[in-house]
Amino acid sequence: MNTSSYDSVVKSAAPQKTSIFQISKTYPAFLTLIIGLVLSFFVWKFVTKTVESDRATAFDKATSSVMTRLDAAYDRQYQILNSFDGLYKNSVQVVRGVFELYGAIPTSTYSSLLSVSYVPHVTNKERDEFVYYAMSERYYDYKITPPGDRELYYPVEYIVPLRRNAHRSGFDFATQQQAFETMKRAQSDMGKVVASEFYNVRPDTLGFLMMFAVKKKVVDSFAVELKGNKIEGVVMLELSSDGFFTTTITDNPVPTDTSIFFACYDNASGSKKKIFASANSSKMAQDFTPLITETRTLKIADREITVEFATVPSFGQGFQGRLPFFSLLGGVLISFVGFAFIFSIVTARGRALDLAERMTRSQRRIVESSQDIIAVMDIQGGWKSVSPAVKKTLDYSENELLTKNILDTFLHPDDKERLKSALASSKDDVGFTFEVQSGTKTGEMRWISWHLTVSRADGLIYAIGRDITLQKTSEEQAKLHNKQVQLAELSALEANDFKAKFMRELSHNLRDALTGTMGFLQLLAVKGYESPEEEETFIETAENSSEQLYTYVTDITDVAGEVIVQGDTSPVKVRYSEMMQDIEKSVYSEIPSEKKITLNIEQDGVNTAMLVNKNIFIDVVAKTFLALSGGMKSTELFITVRGNSYEKVAEVEILSSPDANVARLIQLFKQESANLIDALPQDEHDIMYNLGLVSSMLRRLGGSLMIDSLGDGEQNVAMITVPLARGK
């Protein structure tokens, strides 16, 4: 058979599971989830913003790098023009050799610089003279191209490097619209560097021009002055667009270049013309939407070039690109994990509470259905709670008892002190049993066996009380029955002893008489006498013995069977002093430890010799002491032993402390001594019972008991008499 403990039985009873939708119980979990999701959102926003900021910074860094390099490239070209400007300002005349010298290094350094040239302002009138002058400058085949009469010419006079640009010598830039417009601007804004739009400066080369106008000089005898705004010509740089951008960007790459696309646009004439795109632009898909775009302006002299930047597809991707997603995902996961964790705690707590509630309910049912009183009291015994069984046992309702103290239910005052003493000496959480007579509400008596457990930490006493009235009544009945049987047995024993003694004495006397009768008859038969007088004596003696015999026969009753004497009750000569220690030992072995009996014996007379069975006499005296001290916690007995040679008895007189209850029972014993067995139910503290035993035992010893009270409030007295031993 499987056995289950109380806990496992309750646990296995239908447990209630907490549904996730029982919001009243699971709200902490949902709250945790909501808070987690909200926090996840904010974290995602923060991470996204951080990533965007990092991207913007990286983009800005990349674009700034490009712009810086482009600005630097323009600046380098500007410095070239600046140096030529200085040359022309500080020179009366710049001849070919000087010009070529100045232009040699820049043109050899910068591959984007197609040429540096001097293009004079030549009117139609000055044309021929100009050509002649050019020839004198060792341009022997110099001629202005394209040929034709025009009002104004801007022919290339000097050009560096001549080797690559010889075919450009004499070219009239006035015939190039873009160049001519630029020259006019240069003239109108003398001294400043101007730039042309991007156009095909050569048939196959997209580029632009940077120039500044040289002021006409007036030479007088003392100085060269540059007067007015009359243009003498322009110093012009011819730059390749591709070369300009490529050498700047492609030839000087930085790592950030790969993260962006950019394209340069010339917005001349209201149209947007792409003049350069980064090398990776070709890889950009048509439908690609860059993360970041920006438009910047590159100033080339007086013109502005639009540079449009955009991030490449791979820009900000990878881990950084996914970071916001991961942060959001992580936040959401953590939120749900937290939700599940809190939910498990809540449901576990719910299950525990439910289990505790079920256990409490089941325990309450057990308490309420128990036939025993289950109660809780304070340390002083005041009822705090009590089970319904109290109604059946003590006839009090639960509410009535809660106003009382357990001590109020005790019938005997001594029990109150006994309980207080037991509670004071009890160990914490160690139960002890306390049986007490209690009174019900209706005045009846009930024996209650309390099992009490004191918890000083709780300040409570936990109690279970069982009605043992029936059991006690049965015990009392059994004890009474035992006493009655003992007295009856003792009476039987006494009768038996008396009969045995009688038979022994009768046997002895009969035999004595027979001895005399038969002996002398035998002597007469054999004529054993020596004289008639002796014969007469024999006859007389025989007759006397016969008469004795007749007397004894009339006292005889037929006894069938053997007379068996129980044990050896033969009297011996013994002094009281020899039995004193054994008497005291017998008395103290029968009384409880808290009871005190003080024996005061008068020394005169303790050596009185009596003829008694020692063991029975010791028992007689001890039980007399017990009877006279019955029910008293403390008593004093005064013992006097004396020999009464006149009546041939030894007397033991015992005086006890006054006690009304003992006195009452002594009188009752005297009244009921012939009917003692039936009177035993009225006995208390075994007083009558002990006196009955003493009387019977004394009769067996051939003695007697006299007992009485000396008066109200006076001592009680017992007189034991036994045969006095003769002789020394």
Added chain:
Amino acid sequence: MADANTICVIEDNLSIRKLYGILLKKAGFNVVEFEEGEPAVEWLENNHPLLVICDDILPDLTGTEILKKFRTFPHGNDTPVIAITGHAHASDRERYLEHGFDDYIAKPINTATFVEQIRRIIP
């Protein structure tokens, strides 16, 4: 000291005491008779009879008490003591022998064999 031919008889019944006296004297013994135990003990203390015949129930002492006191005398163990009593139960003989009596004769005695029983016990 008494005569070595003396037998001490302690018996409270007059008829029986007389009978013992007649039988023992006819057999040639001297007989000293006592009706009570205490006087007998006093005499035995100072005398050494050939034999002691003792009844068990006497007015002042029992036969057993007399025997115990006699055995404490210097010559107490030299003299046989016979119990002649009216306690004739089967267990009585064993009891008297256990108490220290040298022999036991139940009453009523057989006058024809009484002296022979006595002579057998005398050392």
